[in-house]
Amino acid sequence: MMASTVIKGGTVVTADLSYAADVRIEGGVITEIGANLQGDTVLDASGCYVMPGGIDPHTHLEMPFMGTYSADDFESGTRAALAGGTTMVVDFVLPGQGQGLMDAAQMWHNKSGRAHCDYSYHMAVTWWGEKVWEDMEASVKAGITSFKHFMAYKGALMVNDDELFASFRRVGDLGGLAMVHAENGDIVAELTAKLLAEGNTGPEAHAYSRPPQVEGEATNRAIMIADMAGVPLYVVHTSCEEAHEAIRRARQAGKRVWGEPLIQHLTLDEREYFHPDWDHAARRVMSPPFRSKDHQASLWAGLQAGSLSCVATDHCAFTTEQKRFGKGNFAKIPNGTGGLEDRMPMLWTHGVNTGRLTPNEFVAVTSTNIAKILNMYPRKGAVLVGADADLVVWDPAKEKVISAASQQSSIDYNVFEGQKVTGLPRFTLTRGRVAVQDGEIRPQEGHGQFVGRAARPAVNRALTAWKDLTAPRPVQRSGVPATGV
Numbered sequence: 001m002m003a004s005t006v007i008k009g010g011t012v013v014t015a016d017l018s019y020a021a022d023v024r025i026e027g028g029v030i031t032e033i034g035a036n037l038q039g040d041t042v043l044d045a046s047g048c049y050v051m052p053g054g055i056d057p058h059t060h061l062e063m064p065f066m067g068t069y070s071a072d073d074f075e076s077g078t079r080a081a082l083a084g085g086t087t088m089v090v091d092f093v094l095p096g097q098g099q100g101l102m103d104a105a106q107m108w109h110n111k112s113g114r115a116h117c118d119y120s121y122h123m124a125v126t127w128w129g130e131k132v133w134e135d136m137e138a139s140v141k142a143g144i145t146s147f148k149h150f151m152a153y154k155g156a157l158m159v160n161d162d163e164l165f166a167s168f169r170r171v172g173d174l175g176g177l178a179m180v181h182a183e184n185g186d187i188v189a190e191l192t193a194k195l196l197a198e199g200n201t202g203p204e205a206h207a208y209s210r211p212p213q214v215e216g217e218a219t220n221r222a223i224m225i226a227d228m229a230g231v232p233l234y235v236v237h238t239s240c241e242e243a244h245e246a247i248r249r250a251r252q253a254g255k256r257v258w259g260e261p262l263i264q265h266l267t268l269d270e271r272e273y274f275h276p277d278w279d280h281a282a283r284r285v286m287s288p289p290f291r292s293k294d295h296q297a298s299l300w301a302g303l304q305a306g307s308l309s310c311v312a313t314d315h316c317a318f319t320t321e322q323k324r325f326g327k328g329n330f331a332k333i334p335n336g337t338g339g340l341e342d343r344m345p346m347l348w349t350h351g352v353n354t355g356r357l358t359p360n361e362f363v364a365v366t367s368t369n370i371a372k373i374l375n376m377y378p379r380k381g382a383v384l385v386g387a388d389a390d391l392v393v394w395d396p397a398k399e400k401v402i403s404a405a406s407q408q409s410s411i412d413y414n415v416f417e418g419q420k421v422t423g424l425p426r427f428t429l430t431r432g433r434v435a436v437q438d439g440e441i442r443p444q445e446g447h448g449q450f451v452g453r454a455a456r457p458a459v460n461r462a463l464t465a466w467k468d469l470t471a472p473r474p475v476q477r478s479g480v481p482a483t484g485v
């Protein structure tokens, strides 16, 4: 007989339902859900919600970027994740210029062996050529089926529209998911040069260089290009109404387009960049930048209405020392903030405790929706018999004040410093293993496993082509139906 663990006396909360039940776990998976279950180990969940562990769909651990490496690696990053109730991260493999995708994936495998919880990868398409086109198939076969494109970071990671179109078509043909960092990189470069020439070198100029219009324009452009390419699209770090509006319109037209707000954009605003302390402002430099309160309201509305689907962190943490590379030139401040440990408690506090989101909606946007979009449901994102026992026993009465002094992340500050949160994990379980118990972390390096995902060629083909399904369609010489009519 395998040793069993029973989570007893809690309320199971999924994306659909809330109900009182015990949950039994054996061999890392859920084996029974019901009343009065017995087990070798009993975890007391009275007064708590038993939810699918969080899935953070957007992290950058130990990533080479802007002349340095992001400071949290798979060890500290996944330890932080578990502390906050997140049991899986999806990290971006970032090939160098000219580097093959599978070569880069191997580099990520070498780093991720230290992970405390499960993880998957997205593949970044950072340059374009025959080798990338070829490797994309190998990537899909290896279970990395989502491909992210940077429309910004001109001269470094940015891909142009012709490359975007070619790559999107390839992703569509392979049954994968296209993703974009949507900011108009040409205009950001122009505005950056102008600001610097005029002597605007401080962190606040970072926000001026990336106004909402550059994000709205790029989001809309990516949606239209994805439509012509016949590929579903996931827009990372949606931060403003202009981008959200483009996503809403696309979804209303029947396109498979998803938007991902970050917990930082939902709870912090542009005033952070005007703080008199340079370090304070620079620590909050990320792309897209924090926006005004009006944009925040739009993002919350999108989560409520379902036009925005998943809350992420884009965890890309840099120390104060690293941020200081940009003293005298805001364009050299490494872009990125942390948040892995704080996403769930911050969203619960500002989303559920305020009445904006139901607990079920909280589960949907922190876990279940992304598990479905990335084709790993119900192994992940579910409380069901047979699902991985990636669970969080959530105590809605537990409180703390966020502070860098007590965080797992290896950086020396926290952008949420001083914020009081109500709602924290009592237990976090990663494939049945108790990794957090009453605020005490019991990490196990290397426990995490890679989660490969299968392509979905049939599902992933439904943008505006549905409009003329009944009409005779013009056929190109090659026999391929014309797109986008």
Ligand code: URP
Pocket (backbone or CB within 6 Å): 060, 181, 285, 286, 287, 288, 314, 316, 335, 336, 337
């Ligand atoms: O500023 C950010 N977001 N840094 C991480 C890389 C990216 O653009 O997602």
Ligand code: ZN
Pocket (backbone or CB within 6 Å): 181, 236, 237, 287, 288
């Ligand atoms: Zn990005």
Ligand code: ZN
Pocket (backbone or CB within 6 Å): 058, 059, 060, 236, 314, 316
């Ligand atoms: Zn990112």
Ligand code: ZN
Pocket (backbone or CB within 6 Å): 075, 079, 443, 444, 445
């Ligand atoms: Zn460790």
